[in-house]
Amino acid sequence: MDMRAEAPSPRTERARRRGGPVFSIKGLLKVFGDDKPYVALKDVELTVENGEFLCLLGASGCGKSTLLNLLAGFEKPSGGELLYNSKPIAGPGRERVMFFQDANAALLPWQTVQQNVEFGLKLQGLLHNQGWRERIEECLELVGLAEHRHKVPSEISGGMRQRLQIARALAVEPDVLLMDEPFAALDAITRRRMHEALLDVWQREKRTVVFVTHDIMEALTLADRIAVMSVGPGSRIAHIIEIKQPRPRNPADPELGHLFAHLEHLLHGVSPEESMQ
Ligand SMILES: Nc1ncnc2c1ncn2[C@@H]1O[C@H](COP(=O)(O)OP(=O)(O)OP(=O)(O)O)[C@@H](O)[C@H]1O
Numbered sequence: 001m002d003m004r005a006e007a008p009s010p011r012t013e014r015a016r017r018r019g020g021p022v023f024s025i026k027g028l029l030k031v032f033g034d035d036k037p038y039v040a041l042k043d044v045e046l047t048v049e050n051g052e053f054l055c056l057l058g059a060s061g062c063g064k065s066t067l068l069n070l071l072a073g074f075e076k077p078s079g080g081e082l083l084y085n086s087k088p089i090a091g092p093g094r095e096r097v098m099f100f101q102d103a104n105a106a107l108l109p110w111q112t113v114q115q116n117v118e119f120g121l122k123l124q125g126l127l128h129n130q131g132w133r134e135r136i137e138e139c140l141e142l143v144g145l146a147e148h149r150h151k152v153p154s155e156i157s158g159g160m161r162q163r164l165q166i167a168r169a170l171a172v173e174p175d176v177l178l179m180d181e182p183f184a185a186l187d188a189i190t191r192r193r194m195h196e197a198l199l200d201v202w203q204r205e206k207r208t209v210v211f212v213t214h215d216i217m218e219a220l221t222l223a224d225r226i227a228v229m230s231v232g233p234g235s236r237i238a239h240i241i242e243i244k245q246p247r248p249r250n251p252a253d254p255e256l257g258h259l260f261a262h263l264e265h266l267l268h269g270v271s272p273e274e275s276m277q
């Protein structure tokens with residue numbers, strides 16, 4: 001069943017009326033270092049539409065996190081155009097939340113699971129707003145951490161810490177979720193559960209998601225479009241593949257099999273014939 005046929009939320013309606021892409025990237029350049037400059041990104045062209053689920057796919061070190069950090073406003077472009085809702089990105093904003101690759105860096109170690117979610121709201125000035133307790137409860141339930149609410153991060157597993165990060169980001173109801181390989185450390189079953197939970201949230205609340213991964217199957221499970229990055233230095237968006245298969249997607253779907261082979265060819269130069277064996 002294509003959940004996207006469901007009635008849109010008021011948020012989606014507002015977003016639709018606003019029109020135009022959420023992110024518009026033209027001729028983007030990112031150079032690190034002064035004395036020994038490294039050109040991480042060059043000539044990046046990409047637009048991300050409102051409500052879209054876009055996956056950035058690329059090999060390790062190609063610049064996926066760099067691009068996401070630029071979208072979050074944590075890094076400044078060295079050249080080119082980088083717009084959020086038609087305005088240049090000047091810094092971080094509460095409408096764009098980031099999930100980090102490393103949950104440990106993102107969580108407060110001395111605070112409990114519940115306090116960490118509350119802290120996310122507090123940072124954005126949303127604590128004690130109407131319905132805040134219910135929202136925290138909903139998010140903890142969603143990621144399966146309700147029974148672990150009184151533990152601190154060191155008392156829960158790595159996967160649970162990642163889920164906690166997700167609960168904390170969702171609680172502030174951002175417009176855009178920027179996710180940097182958030183499920184890479186999870187076991188296969190938990191990972192599948194997180195994919196379902198994320199798609200459920202995305203479909204219900206119609207947020208825009210930019211999701212970084214180097215896992216082709218993960219991109220095929222989640223994305224509306226997959227932007228494939230070339231290897232660095234000077235990485236750019238080399239290909240954009242649209243995935244029209246309805247969700248939930250079945251990995252055994254032959255069409256996905258063909259797309260997998262095609263993407264493997266684009267990423268690693270593996271021929272489609274080899275990949276299908
Ligand atoms: N702050 C920095 N200073 C200098 N070079 C950097 C910095 N951040 C990233 N780089 C370089 O830019 C390139 C892209 O790094 P980035 O972390 O964006 O890659 P990635 O695609 O996210 O890789 P991975 O899949 O391993 O997370 C790498 O060569 C990296 O060494």
Ligand SMILES: [Mg+2]
Binds near residue numbers: 064101180
């Ligand atoms: Mg990275």
